[in-house]
Amino acid sequence: MTKRKARLKRPINPMPDFVLEALEKNKLFDAYEARPPYQRNDYVGWITRAKRDETRQKRLKQMLDELKRGDTYMNMRYKARNT
Secondary structure (H helix, E strand, O other), X not given: OOOOOOOOOOOOOOOOHHHHHHHHHXXXXXXXXXXXXXXXXXXXXXHHOOOOXXXXXXXXXXXXXXXXXXXXXXXEEOOOOOO
């Protein structure tokens, strides 16, 4: 797992085990790590802020689908930067 120093101005959301497990199960951890720190943080915060488990699971599925496609972030077009 590659750690990048995040320069986020917002509080960093810790990744819950169920999100990590879903990323690993779906072989999407590398796609998640390739996203900018703000996107990773926003995804985790958005998922964990849901009050109902049904909503958390729906948001988790959306994140996984977007990572799999690679061209979307929070229902917006996303194009990875070539570094």
